[in-house]
Amino acid sequence: MSSLDSRIVVVGDSIAGCTAVRELRARGHEGSIVMIGADDDGCYAKPPLSKHVLKGEAAAAETWDLSDLDITAIVDPAASLNTARRIVTTTAGIDVPYDALIVATGAVARRIAGPGQAGETVLRTFADVHALRPKLDAARTAIVVGAGFLGMEVASACAARGIAVTVVDVDPPLQRLLGSFLSDAIVARAEAASVQFVRTDAPVALVGEPVTGIEFADTQLTADVVVTCAGDVPQTEWLDGAGIADGIGVGIDYLCATAVPGVFAAGDVAYARAASRRAPFWSNAVAQGKVAAASALGLEPTCAPADDYFWTEVLGLSIKVVGPLPLHGEPIVLEGSMEDGSALLQWNHDDGRTTFVAYGIKKAVGLLRRLARDSAVPTT
């Protein structure tokens, strides 16, 4: 059997898995493809959930239709993997054999509730948005735990609804990724929209069941809604004992190959072994989905397994970033001004690479990519 008519199983039906499936067919795979998913809401994009769907601007999430690809879709979470026999077994006990396997099970929201404590609110899935929206409809006050991009998007949705929101984190908003220059600008913008920030080094605990507030050190805060946006955890439990996952996630090389022959991985579940940390962003999931598919077929990938484009929306302002993160120091302002909330910014890194940020200014991603490519200084 050539690899173009082999049996390929993709576990995970979000952007990394769906991209892999589409790439398998695009690269000429004629054999069977089985996609195993776990979400009753099907295949959908997560970034709009915290932007438009949470605000109530779109009734449904952006979904994908794979019916043209002749695949077998199973909605029953993978429960275990036997790499010696090359079989994935689902929770209902269905055995799914493979010649090549693509692991794309992504991540789940990191939770901070105590053992057995119920009622924590997180935002990762369409079901989470369905649960959160009515709470926001009735809320006058909210607490968001975590000032990363997700926490700031949830805080923005609260502010847009006129909810008084307090964001709690150890660091200022988005500072870990975007550095102090942009973080300071975001704080100024947020405070003008009555978003409060509280910083604490102490662990934050949820109070009440249902949750009515948080406590840290000697401080207690209460609100109508408390949302935890404390990062994500790679979904690797079903791989226990298979020798594929570790404490970081599923380690992959530049071909998205794992440590086990015939098993590839893509998206938020994966991390580049060379970097030893996950980079759980949309564009990486797309790039790795393509690379994993090509590698599963024994073909040359058409792109790199990483794509350093990232975007977010904070308090009505779109921020697009192309280039390496984190950012340090002050940028060159190429166009516009920070005061006007519309600027094109350039950071030059010590290694010769550059990062371009469109801060509230309309710039196509293609243009930012071109700028980053053309301005990189060769290091050899």
Ligand SMILES: Cc1cc2nc3c(=O)[nH]c(=O)nc-3n(C[C@H](O)[C@H](O)[C@H](O)COP(=O)(O)OP(=O)(O)OC[C@H]3O[C@@H](n4cnc5c(N)ncnc54)[C@H](O)[C@@H]3O)c2cc1C
């Ligand atoms: C609310 C929100 C907003 C975001 N906004 C941005 C943004 O603005 N910009 C950006 O770059 N990134 C953003 N991201 C991150 C981006 O959405 C992720 O990087 C991307 O979704 C990763 O895709 P993935 O397919 O690897 O994993 P996921 O999207 O996590 O999907 C994994 C899929 O696998 C399924 N699954 C899990 N376990 C199993 C199992 N055992 N068996 C079968 N299936 C299983 C899950 O049901 C899920 O459908 C956002 C994420 C969220 C949650």
